[in-house]
Amino acid sequence: RLYDSFEEEPGFFQFATALTSNDLEEIQTFLNSAVSSSCEGLIIKTLDRDATYEPSKRSLNWLKLKKDYMESIGDTLDLVPIAAFHGRGKRTAFILTLYVFLPLAHLCVSALGSFVLMVPLCLSLGFYGAFLLACYDENNEEFQSICKIGTGFSEAELEERSASLRSKVIPEPKSYYRCSEMMKPDVWFETTEVWEVKAADLTISPVHRAAIGIVDPDKGISLRFPRLVRVREDKTPEQASSSEQVAEMYNAQKHNQTNNEDD
Secondary structure, three states, X not given: OHHHHOOOEOOOEOOOOOOOOOOHHHHHHHHHHHHHOOOOXXXXXXXXXXXXXXXXXXXXXXXXXXXXXXXXXXXXXXEEEEEEEEOOHHHXXXXXXXXXXXXXXXXXXXXXXXXXXXXXXXXXXXXXXXXXXXXXXXXXXXXXXXXXXXXXXXHHHHHHHHHHHHOOEEOOOOOOEEOOOOOOOOEEEOOOOOEEEEOOEEEEEOOOOEOOOOOOOOOEEEEEOOEEEEEOOOOOHHHOOEHHHHHHHHHHHHHHOOOOEOO
């Protein structure tokens, strides 16, 4: 709508070069083009409703992406999907609850007739829009949330990962899942898979719980711009990246950043 409200005048008023995409490879190419043109980086804005800019307040609605962010992490992390969020459009997923009626006439009969056992059976259908990933804390034997990942998937990859985890849905999080109360996934999973993930950098987060108490007493560490590299079928969830490893990676790249606080 803003584009329709203005008319460009070469040399006086022109729109900034922009790209609308949810593909990380396209964004990477666009970043490379910006850097080669002597630009510092990109400003990324989500297209969600009410994604407005608020002065002096950081949010995921507006993000700064610099070249040094993309180069700050050389290693990948092995993380465990513990939950998912329903998406929109093609990424819509929903829970279908079926009730299975089991006759118990052979077990108990009353004057009113046979009792019937009604068992709920939950089925998760469709694609998930994003997944909640966790590292593993060996000392406390718990999985600590570290990031949400929802971009960088092809439609085929998203369908494959959703289908793989659909049968692992559980009614509530395990007692050894450590997440903020602000994090409210739509479904929870058994810990069965390990995903190799690449990210732009690591940042202190009040939302996630990875390595909490190691770098900051009250906050954890999160990943900025995570993307899936591959599924590690050779690893068990307990062999995922540890909270100590996450803290070490954060400290190793800390000197390359000037602001490590994330909302």
